Amino acid sequence: MHRRENPKSPQVDDRKDVGVYICCRAMKGLPAPEMEGLWPLGRRISGGWVQTGSSAEFHRKNEGEGKGRVCRRGQRRGGRRRRGGSPEKGWFVKVDRGGRPVEVVVVIDKRMAKGIRELSKKDQELCCWLDTVNMEKVRTILTHTYPYPHEHSRHAIIAVAIGCLFFISSDNIHTLVQKLDNNVKWWSMYACLLGFFYFFSSPFVGKTIKPSYSNFSRWYIAWILVAAVYHLPSFQSMGVDMRMNLSLFLTIYISSIFVLLVFHLVFLCLWYVGLVSRVAGRRPEILTIVQNCAVLSVACCVFYSHCGNQALNEKRLGRRDSGLFSLWKKGEPSVWLSKFLKMYELKDEICKSWFAPVGSAGDYPLLSKWVIYGEFSCSGACESSDEISPIYSLWATFIGLYMANYVVERSTGWALTHPLSVEKTEKLKNKQMKPNFLDMVPWYSGTSADLFKTVFDLLVSVTVFVGRFDMRMMQAAMSRVHEGAKDDFLYDHLSEKDHLWFDFMADTGDGGNSSYSIARLLAQPSLYALDNNSVQKLPRGDLLLIGGDLAYPNPSAFTYEKRLFRPFEYALQPPSWYKDVHVAVGKPELPIGVSELKEYDGPQCFVIPGNHDWFDGLQTFMRYICHKSWLGGWLMPQKKSYFALELPKGWWVFGLDLALHCDIDIYQFKFFAELIKEKVKENDSVIIMTHEPNWILDWYWDDVTGKNVTYLVKDHLKGRCRLRMAGDLHHYMRHSRVPTENPNSIQHLLVNGCGGAFLHPTHVFSGFDKAYGTAYEMKAAYPEIEDSSRIALGNILKFRKKNWQFDFIGGFIYFILTFSMFPQCNLGHILQNDTFSGHVRSFFSTIWDAFMYLLGQSYVSSTGALLLLVAAVSFVPTKVSRKRRLGIGLLHVSAHLSAALILMLLMELGVEICVQHKLLATSGYHTLYEWYRSVESEHFPDPTGLRTRIEQWTFGLYPACIKYLMSAFDVPEVMAVTRTNICKNGMISLSRGGATIYYASVFLYFWVFSTPVVSLVFGSYLYICINWLHLHFDEAFSSLRIANYKSFTRFHIKKDGDLEVFTLAVDKVPKEWKLDPEWDNELKQPHQPSHLRKFPSKWRANAFHQDPVNTVRIVDHFVIQPTHRLQVAAVNGSASD
Known part of the structure; x- marks a missing residue:
C-alpha cells in the first residue's frame, strides 16, 4: 500500500x-x-x-x-x-x-x-x-569530474633527456677528456662554476620548498649556467656546436611561444562565440606554455645536432623498410649485434629510419610557401634543396600534437575518463587527504610580510604603548563596574574533586606538525608512555594550562586560526553546534543540559598571554581567547588575561600576565594579594605560572626583572609557592632547591616551552645555579646538554637550506659591498705569474687594493660596509660589554667583506680569462644574432620568402624579438662588452641605461656566487657564538627551525595531596599524516562529544612507529609534597638536629 x-x-x-x-x-x-x-x-x-x-x-x-x-x-x-x-x-x-x-x-x-x-x-x-x-x-x-589537467607533461622531459643521453653517448664521450686543453685554468673554471651553481641550487634539490621560487630558480639557473658554459671550450669535442644550437633553440623557442599564443587566443575567441565546449574557457597557464616551448625547442636542437643533414643526404627508406623492424633482417643477426655494439651506427640507423624527411615541396604543393627548406650536406658550396627541413617538420609535428591534445582535453576529455568504484574512490580520497599545516616560521626570511609586521607591531608596542596604555588595567577597571568582580578572575569549580589530572604547555602555534603532535597527545583519553624500562598509563588532563605565545610570529586572525586553532581542532573537535564566527558574550557557555561549570565533565583550558601575544596590545588574544568558548574540544571559561584556579587538596594555580614589562601591574598585584589574604590558607600550596622564566633569564642577562612577582612570592605567599613554571624558552629544564637552603623559598623551577615552537638550546643555560638568593641544581634538561651542542652545528651545514629566503638579503648585501669595485680592469699581473704562490700573492694583493679603494674612494660600497658594521654591532647581545660587542661585530663584518671581495675578484678573473682567449667577444651586444643571420640562409634556406612575409606581417617584431632575446640570453657577452668599454673609456662614457645593463648582468651571476657564501659565513658566526661564547641562543636556534624535541608536562594531584609531575616528550615529529580510519569510523557512529571518543584525533602519522602516541616517553618524573607535609618534615628534621 x-x-x-x-x-x-x-x-x-x-x-x-x-x-x-x-x-x-x-x-x-x-x-x-x-x-x-x-x-x-x-x-x-x-x-x-x-x-x-x-x-x-x-x-x-x-x-x-x-x-x-x-x-x-x-x-x-x-x-x-x-x-x-x-x-x-x-x-x-x-x-x-x-x-x-x-x-x-x-x-x-x-x-x-x-x-x-x-x-x-x-x-x-x-x-x-x-x-x-x-x-x-x-x-x-x-x-565523476574530469579535472582537465592540461599541465606540462613530465614524460616529455624524460623523453628529451633520454634522447640527449643516447645521442651523446653514441659520440665517443672519451674524446672529451682526450681533447680537453691541458691548461689547469679550464678545469678550475669548470669546477668553480659548477660548484657555485650546485651550492646555489642545493636547497631545492629533491625538495620543493616553494613552487614559485623553486620553479624560478630552476629556470634562472638553467639560463645563466648555459650562457656561461656556452663560452667555455671543449664542447666541440662532443660534436656539439653550442653556438648553432643556442641560436636554433632561441629561434624555435620564440616562434613556438608566438604560435601557441595565437592558437590560444583563437581558441578562446571560439569559446566566447560558443563554437567550442564551455569548459574550454578555462585559461591555460602561461608557465605551461613556456615549459612546453622549451622542451620542444630542446628536442629540435638535439635532433639537429645528431641527425641534422644526414637524413637529408641519404635516400629515404621505403615504406616497408622504414620502421622499427627494418633493423632486424632475416639471416643477419650478427650484423644487428655488431650495430648494437657500435652506438654511433645505431644512431645513424635511427636518424635515417625514424627521423627521415617527410618529403619535398612537390609532395605538398599547398604548403610550399609555408615551410622551411633543408640543405644538402656537401663540401664547398651548397645549393638549396626542395626537401622540407626535418627540423621544421619535427617542430610542426610537436606543435600539431600540442594543439590536438589541448583541443581533445578541453572538449571531450571528460568522456575518456573511467570513474573508480565507490570503495576505491573512498580509499583514494582518504589517502590523498592531508592536513593543511603551515611550516615553521622562517625567521630569516627576506620576503615574509608577517615578519615585517611583527617588527612594526613590536616597535609600536614598545615605543608608543608601553608606559602609556595597558590592557590589564582596562580589564581591572571594567571588572570593578560589575558585581562579583572576582568571579572574572577566580575559578573554584575544580576544588571539590577527589583528585585531578591537568596539563601544562607553552609556546605553541609555530609549525603545524609540531603543534598538532602535542595537541594530539593532549587529546588522547590516555597515554602509554615509556619510563625507563616500564610503561606508565596517564589519563588525559581535565584541565589544560597554556603558558603564552599562542601563535608566531605575530598575533593576527590568520596566525591564531591557522597555527593555533586548526591543530587543536584536528586533535579534538569542538561541539558540532559550535560556530567559528560565534562570539561569547556571557561566559562560560556550557553545552545543553549542563547548568553550571562544575557539572561539565569535559576538558577545560586556561591561557595566559606571552610577549608575542602582546605585540598588538592584546587585541587578538582578547578576541580569540577571552571572547570564544572553545579551543578545539577544550572549553575556555576564562574572561580575562590572568586568573586564579583553586584545585583539590589545597592546591592553587596563579596565572600571571607579565605583558611586555616582564612583571605584573599594580591592579593584578592587588587582586592576588587580596586573594592570598582571603582565600589561600596557611597550609595551601601554590603554583605560579608565568610566560617568562625570569629566574633563568635574569641570570643570563645579568638583570633583575619581575620585582612585583618576587615581592608577591616572598612577602605574601611566604613559603607556600611550591613550584614556578613558565615557557618562553623552547626547551625543558627543571631546577630544584638544594636541600640545605631556606625551606621557605620556591622548591622547583620548571621551564617547558616545547609546545610547538622552534627549539632553544639547553647547554647555554647549564651554568644556572642560583635565584632569589637560593642555590639550585639542575635535575633534568631536554634535549640533553651534549645533544644541544651538537644540534648547533646545523648552522654551518644547514643554514641556507633552512633559510633559503635569506638569499634576498644576503645576496643584496654582498652586491652592495662590491658595487664600487666592478669592473677590475688591471688583472694581467695575476695571470702572468708562472708559479702557484705567485698567483696567490698577486690575488690577495689585488684584494687588499680593492679594500683600500673601498675605504678611500668608493661611495656606495663604503656606505654599505659602514651600515653593515653598525647592524653587526647592534646584533651582538647586550649581555657583553661594549668593547666586546664592537670587536665581535668588527670580526663578523670583516669575514663578510673578505668573502665578498674574493668572490668579486674570482668572477672578474673568469671574465678576463675568457676575453683574453677570445671566448667572449667585445665588439657588440648582438654577436650571436649576427652570426646566426649569416648562416641561417645556408642551413635553412627560404626561397619562397616566408621570413620576409612574417617580418612584414609582424611589423618587424619577428627578427627584433629574436635579436634582443639572443642578446638578453648571452649575459656574459653583455658583461664583457660593457666591461671593455668601461676599462677603455671610463665609467663616465656609459649612459644610465648602459650602466644599468652592466650592473644587472653582474648581479645575475654575483647573486648565484654570493648567496651560498653569505649563508655559510653567517651560519658559522652563529655556531661560534652559541657554542663558544654562549650568545645568540634565540637567533642561532630559530635559524634551524627545528620541529623536533617537543614536550608537555602532566600533573596529578593525588588523593593524599601529593603533586606528581610527568614531563612527556617526543624526539621526532612526523612530517607526513594521513586520515585515521579509527577516527573516521567512530565519527560515523551515533553523535557523541569528541572528548568521549576513543580516537578523538583526525590525523595520525603515515608510519605507525613515528606517531607521537607510539613514541612518547617520560623524560622527567618527580613528586612535590604539599606545604603542610613539607612543614611537618622540616620541623621533625630540626627537632632531630
Whole structure:
C-alpha cells in the first residue's frame, strides 16, 4: 500500500517499495550528465530554480541551493514545453555541461514508473531500472569530474633527456677528456662554476620548498649556467656546436611561444562565440606554455645536432623498410649485434629510419610557401634543396600534437575518463587527504610580510604603548563596574574533586606538525608512555594550562586560526553546534543540559598571554581567547588575561600576565594579594605560572626583572609557592632547591616551552645555579646538554637550506659591498705569474687594493660596509660589554667583506680569462644574432620568402624579438662588452641605461656566487657564538627551525595531596599524516562529544612507529609534597638536629 504524496511533503513512508528511475537524454550528443550529488530515496526536491554554471548539485541541508537548474516536470523551459505529466511523477533536472544541456528524469516510487511511458521510445531505451544497483556507485559515476589537467607533461622531459643521453653517448664521450686543453685554468673554471651553481641550487634539490621560487630558480639557473658554459671550450669535442644550437633553440623557442599564443587566443575567441565546449574557457597557464616551448625547442636542437643533414643526404627508406623492424633482417643477426655494439651506427640507423624527411615541396604543393627548406650536406658550396627541413617538420609535428591534445582535453576529455568504484574512490580520497599545516616560521626570511609586521607591531608596542596604555588595567577597571568582580578572575569549580589530572604547555602555534603532535597527545583519553624500562598509563588532563605565545610570529586572525586553532581542532573537535564566527558574550557557555561549570565533565583550558601575544596590545588574544568558548574540544571559561584556579587538596594555580614589562601591574598585584589574604590558607600550596622564566633569564642577562612577582612570592605567599613554571624558552629544564637552603623559598623551577615552537638550546643555560638568593641544581634538561651542542652545528651545514629566503638579503648585501669595485680592469699581473704562490700573492694583493679603494674612494660600497658594521654591532647581545660587542661585530663584518671581495675578484678573473682567449667577444651586444643571420640562409634556406612575409606581417617584431632575446640570453657577452668599454673609456662614457645593463648582468651571476657564501659565513658566526661564547641562543636556534624535541608536562594531584609531575616528550615529529580510519569510523557512529571518543584525533602519522602516541616517553618524573607535609618534615628534621 502506498500513500499518495504531496510534492511538498518531504518523506515517503513505505521505503521498501521505493525505487528510482533515472532517464538520461543527451540533447546535443552528450552521453551522460555530471552531477555532484543525488537526493536519497524517498526525498522530494522542492520546486524553484537553482542557478548553475557547470553542473547539478543537490544538498540535503540547503534545498534550492547548489549548482543545478531544477524545475518541476512539465514546466516550460527555454520557450519549449517538455512532455510529461503532473509534478508528482518526477522532475526534470537540466545539467548545463559544456554548453550541452542534459535532462534527467527522476521518478521516486514504483507507482510513478508509468510516467516513463510518456517519454519517447528513444528516451525509454536510455532509461534503466536501478532498484538493485548501489546508489553510491551511481552517484560516483555521475559525480565523476574530469579535472582537465592540461599541465606540462613530465614524460616529455624524460623523453628529451633520454634522447640527449643516447645521442651523446653514441659520440665517443672519451674524446672529451682526450681533447680537453691541458691548461689547469679550464678545469678550475669548470669546477668553480659548477660548484657555485650546485651550492646555489642545493636547497631545492629533491625538495620543493616553494613552487614559485623553486620553479624560478630552476629556470634562472638553467639560463645563466648555459650562457656561461656556452663560452667555455671543449664542447666541440662532443660534436656539439653550442653556438648553432643556442641560436636554433632561441629561434624555435620564440616562434613556438608566438604560435601557441595565437592558437590560444583563437581558441578562446571560439569559446566566447560558443563554437567550442564551455569548459574550454578555462585559461591555460602561461608557465605551461613556456615549459612546453622549451622542451620542444630542446628536442629540435638535439635532433639537429645528431641527425641534422644526414637524413637529408641519404635516400629515404621505403615504406616497408622504414620502421622499427627494418633493423632486424632475416639471416643477419650478427650484423644487428655488431650495430648494437657500435652506438654511433645505431644512431645513424635511427636518424635515417625514424627521423627521415617527410618529403619535398612537390609532395605538398599547398604548403610550399609555408615551410622551411633543408640543405644538402656537401663540401664547398651548397645549393638549396626542395626537401622540407626535418627540423621544421619535427617542430610542426610537436606543435600539431600540442594543439590536438589541448583541443581533445578541453572538449571531450571528460568522456575518456573511467570513474573508480565507490570503495576505491573512498580509499583514494582518504589517502590523498592531508592536513593543511603551515611550516615553521622562517625567521630569516627576506620576503615574509608577517615578519615585517611583527617588527612594526613590536616597535609600536614598545615605543608608543608601553608606559602609556595597558590592557590589564582596562580589564581591572571594567571588572570593578560589575558585581562579583572576582568571579572574572577566580575559578573554584575544580576544588571539590577527589583528585585531578591537568596539563601544562607553552609556546605553541609555530609549525603545524609540531603543534598538532602535542595537541594530539593532549587529546588522547590516555597515554602509554615509556619510563625507563616500564610503561606508565596517564589519563588525559581535565584541565589544560597554556603558558603564552599562542601563535608566531605575530598575533593576527590568520596566525591564531591557522597555527593555533586548526591543530587543536584536528586533535579534538569542538561541539558540532559550535560556530567559528560565534562570539561569547556571557561566559562560560556550557553545552545543553549542563547548568553550571562544575557539572561539565569535559576538558577545560586556561591561557595566559606571552610577549608575542602582546605585540598588538592584546587585541587578538582578547578576541580569540577571552571572547570564544572553545579551543578545539577544550572549553575556555576564562574572561580575562590572568586568573586564579583553586584545585583539590589545597592546591592553587596563579596565572600571571607579565605583558611586555616582564612583571605584573599594580591592579593584578592587588587582586592576588587580596586573594592570598582571603582565600589561600596557611597550609595551601601554590603554583605560579608565568610566560617568562625570569629566574633563568635574569641570570643570563645579568638583570633583575619581575620585582612585583618576587615581592608577591616572598612577602605574601611566604613559603607556600611550591613550584614556578613558565615557557618562553623552547626547551625543558627543571631546577630544584638544594636541600640545605631556606625551606621557605620556591622548591622547583620548571621551564617547558616545547609546545610547538622552534627549539632553544639547553647547554647555554647549564651554568644556572642560583635565584632569589637560593642555590639550585639542575635535575633534568631536554634535549640533553651534549645533544644541544651538537644540534648547533646545523648552522654551518644547514643554514641556507633552512633559510633559503635569506638569499634576498644576503645576496643584496654582498652586491652592495662590491658595487664600487666592478669592473677590475688591471688583472694581467695575476695571470702572468708562472708559479702557484705567485698567483696567490698577486690575488690577495689585488684584494687588499680593492679594500683600500673601498675605504678611500668608493661611495656606495663604503656606505654599505659602514651600515653593515653598525647592524653587526647592534646584533651582538647586550649581555657583553661594549668593547666586546664592537670587536665581535668588527670580526663578523670583516669575514663578510673578505668573502665578498674574493668572490668579486674570482668572477672578474673568469671574465678576463675568457676575453683574453677570445671566448667572449667585445665588439657588440648582438654577436650571436649576427652570426646566426649569416648562416641561417645556408642551413635553412627560404626561397619562397616566408621570413620576409612574417617580418612584414609582424611589423618587424619577428627578427627584433629574436635579436634582443639572443642578446638578453648571452649575459656574459653583455658583461664583457660593457666591461671593455668601461676599462677603455671610463665609467663616465656609459649612459644610465648602459650602466644599468652592466650592473644587472653582474648581479645575475654575483647573486648565484654570493648567496651560498653569505649563508655559510653567517651560519658559522652563529655556531661560534652559541657554542663558544654562549650568545645568540634565540637567533642561532630559530635559524634551524627545528620541529623536533617537543614536550608537555602532566600533573596529578593525588588523593593524599601529593603533586606528581610527568614531563612527556617526543624526539621526532612526523612530517607526513594521513586520515585515521579509527577516527573516521567512530565519527560515523551515533553523535557523541569528541572528548568521549576513543580516537578523538583526525590525523595520525603515515608510519605507525613515528606517531607521537607510539613514541612518547617520560623524560622527567618527580613528586612535590604539599606545604603542610613539607612543614611537618622540616620541623621533625630540626627537632632531630
